[in-house]
Amino acid sequence: MLLKGALTLHLDPPDVQPLDVRIEGTTIVATGPQLDVLPGEEVVDLAGKWLMPGLVVAHHHLYSALACGMPLVDESPSNFPDMLAKVWWRLDRALDEESVEISALVGGVQALRAGVTTIIDHHASPSFIEGSLECLDGALGSLGMRRVLCYEVTDRGGPTQAADGLRAHHNLLAADGEKMRAVLVGAHANFTLSDDTLRACGDLARDAGVGLHIHVAEAVDDERLVGEPLIERMRRLGALLPGSILAHCVHLKPTELEAINDAGAWVTHQPRSNLNNGVGYAPIESFPETMAMGTDGIGGDLFTELQVGWFRAQEEGVPWAPERWLRALSSGASIASQLLGTRLGHIESGAQADLVVLDPIPGPPLESHNLPAAFLFRLSSSAVESVMIAGTWQLKQRQPVWLSAAALDSRAQEVAKTVWKRMEDGP
Ligand SMILES: [Zn+2]
Structure with missing residues (x-):
């Protein structure tokens, strides 16, 4: 899979760069500006998005x-x-x-x-x-x-x-x-x-x-x-x-x-x-x-x-x-x-493909020097759009991929009531 066109945000040290990211299985195998598409490769267009480590x-x-x-x-x-x-x-x-x-x-x-x-x-x-x-x-x-x-x-x-x-x-x-x-x-x-x-x-x-x-x-x-x-x-x-x-x-x-x-x-x-x-x-x-x-x-x-x-x-x-x-x-x-026992938290070859796609929050240019301040004054979890873990999308368009959030919510409401009842009845 090739993630193409995102602005990547590395946290430590702070570094902002436009980079394509190639993933094989669970792992990032290459990063670079404008990577060529390989035959048979799935391309995910992330133009205009921000990409950071999970x-x-x-x-x-x-x-x-x-x-x-x-x-x-x-x-x-x-x-x-x-x-x-x-x-x-x-x-x-x-x-x-x-x-x-x-x-x-x-x-x-x-x-x-x-x-x-x-x-x-x-x-x-x-x-x-x-x-x-x-x-x-x-x-x-x-x-x-x-x-x-x-x-x-x-x-x-x-x-x-x-x-x-x-x-x-x-x-x-x-x-x-x-x-x-x-x-x-x-x-x-x-x-x-x-x-x-x-x-x-x-x-x-x-x-x-x-x-x-x-x-x-x-x-x-x-x-x-x-x-x-x-x-x-x-x-x-x-x-x-x-x-x-x-x-x-x-x-x-x-x-x-x-x-x-x-x-x-x-x-x-x-x-x-x-x-x-x-x-x-x-x-x-x-x-x-x-x-x-x-x-x-x-x-x-x-x-x-x-x-x-x-x-x-x-x-x-x-x-x-x-x-x-x-x-x-x-x-x-x-x-x-x-x-x-693995490498997490980096967008680089050899690291696990645990990645977060963010919708950009409009504002001044996001650059390496102001990335730390952006985390304190600009970014929020509401910008999280999709999440990949070990090379597999687990959240897309803010919805978990493998379960219905609405069904979970209704089950959680019922179960919460039984827990609260036991708390009231308990010692
Ligand atoms: Zn604690």
Whole structure:
């Protein structure tokens, strides 16, 4: 297939060029201005369109996709653990197999429509643990999306649930061979994990040769409730492993952030979630260069996430140029490349054909020097027109190719009501 005539937008380093892109199978095999059409080649005319690499949400919770409108027992929880107990843990307990699947499809379509091609998810459904990752895998697989999955192990439901959470990973820990799926070992957060359970998470991950995916220092309570510096604790328990994702890190010291980087683990930033939960401002100036952007379950729109991150940082006086934010956006693809064992996030020969076609937003010339600013002040997910993953179109004219969005919507409305009812009836 030859994609012809688009203006290609490379994110890191920022680079805007008119390039044709040749794809064979799942892979980009050539790029260049005005590539000749080969005999028998399918040509896709993208004249006047923009083309960028697929985006990666580095920390998501697809299980929250049916949350908007759910019943609340307390409109203003007093602190973050209170909010978890009164809101999110009531929701995840109410999820069954059907609602986990629908949540993944709803969240997956939302993300596709925002130009996301890979989701790194952190899943919880205490009433449906065994088989939950297979369920997510099937749903995201049916949308053709790449995914990195985990089940968030915790002691909050007792030792049996913690053991079930660990076991939920077993079937999928081996690579899928097609570089579409990987698994990390999920752990909720230090303050809901006993020493034994966190150590067991580290052991399972180390034995499988993968990292952990865990919330760290999201709220100040995390360290207060544990009574020990979190990174030190994770190291002591063998749970600070290379290839791990440590989400939030709002209340860590520069030396702790350095230790994460030295361990070969990654930090993700979720500015909208931090604002929403009132957990404080993350020390992003001390975050490692590899920091990536997540949404923490607030949809799949990284354009908005990046913009909120930028504006909040401006308010805080953080001297980050727009280029630094574009690197943070692009870092998700670097992380996913390592986890999936392939090359993502680039429009070049040898990279996977995970591509997003954008309708141009009329305005001044879009050039390499102003691309970072365009991501903060001009572009939005509404410009996403089509999405290709591994050389196959998965979204066309904003519609998922393999399922009816209208049918999904009506099923989601029904399933959401049953979830909300269980939340009302639940403890
Ligand atoms: Zn999270």
